[in-house]
Amino acid sequence: MTAPAAETPVFTSGAEAMTHLVETADPTREPAADMADLAQVIRTLLDVTARRDTRVRLGGNLFDVVITGAGLQARRAVEALDQVQGGCGPVIEDPERGWLYWLVPPGSCGRWAPHSHAVCLGAPHTITLPSLNRHAPPGPYWLRPSASDRLVPAGPLRDVLAQYRPEPTPHAALAALLGITP
Template identity: 70%
Template sequence: MTGPAAPLPAGERMMQRLVASAGAASEPTADMADLADVVRSLLAVQTYRDTRVRLGGGLFDVVITSAGAQARSAVALMDKIQDGCGPVIEDPDDGWLYWLVPSGSVDRWAPHSHAVCLGAPHTITLPSLNRTAPPGPYWHRPPASDRLVPPSPLREALAQLEPEPTPHAALADRLGITH
């Protein structure tokens, strides 16, 4: 017989609430109009316009970390692991990095003390492909073909380097999740 489960740390409790608020990680496309919207959005990025896209749905999920020195070291480590890191967006206003990971990663991402993984129904604004410096969000590592950041090596790099400050509380506040 086992005793009562130990209470989860506050960060893990917030992560569980954040994941629960997201709902299903991938919703099937209701009709071809949804697919057409996705294609139009991606073409807009290619033609040098910022565009908002829904996470998941076969495109990608996103891992969010701080954009501090430890996170930049994680990018350098992923450069070595991937022979050039997959796509990463930096938002200097919020101080975050958005790592684009394969769609469905949110289903396999266990709570992490230094990162949050989000998928559908959340959205992200992709900067135009020519935006590689501030002001505003820009491509810290621009996309190269169909390569995304692999979640397992990223998770290990973030656990090793511990980028601070963590995004958990700020995301919970932004998404209206109570602690």
């Protein structure tokens, strides 16, 4: 005698399938401790692909950010990194604050020594990335678009910033914004 075949459920949506998986999961299995982080990363990626501005945490596996003034010398620094990298990695311009945000590899903040013309931030800070299709004001926009294959290398960036010395420096305004007292 053979056992009757189990009925295969039919789902009309991905949500139904997920609900079924949750309801039929073994109760002894606990979700991974970092599932909330994973869910946030997925929501962020969905926002980015939907071409919406999205807030992301710095550090982790994504990137840190170096903040400089956005004047003429900063533009020359971008052009210099265009030469170094064959096209500069991602840079966001914030015309309201007069800053550039250079997206550098994660962990750069921990290795970044004080610099007279730049500040490097990582976790626990956040940044709002503009929509991928925003290439002009109003608001922050991609001066150099984000590409999946590169970030701005911190070492060459540091050297270029020391050479071009972009003004105004962000130190005092950033400290006031973050509520840091000297």
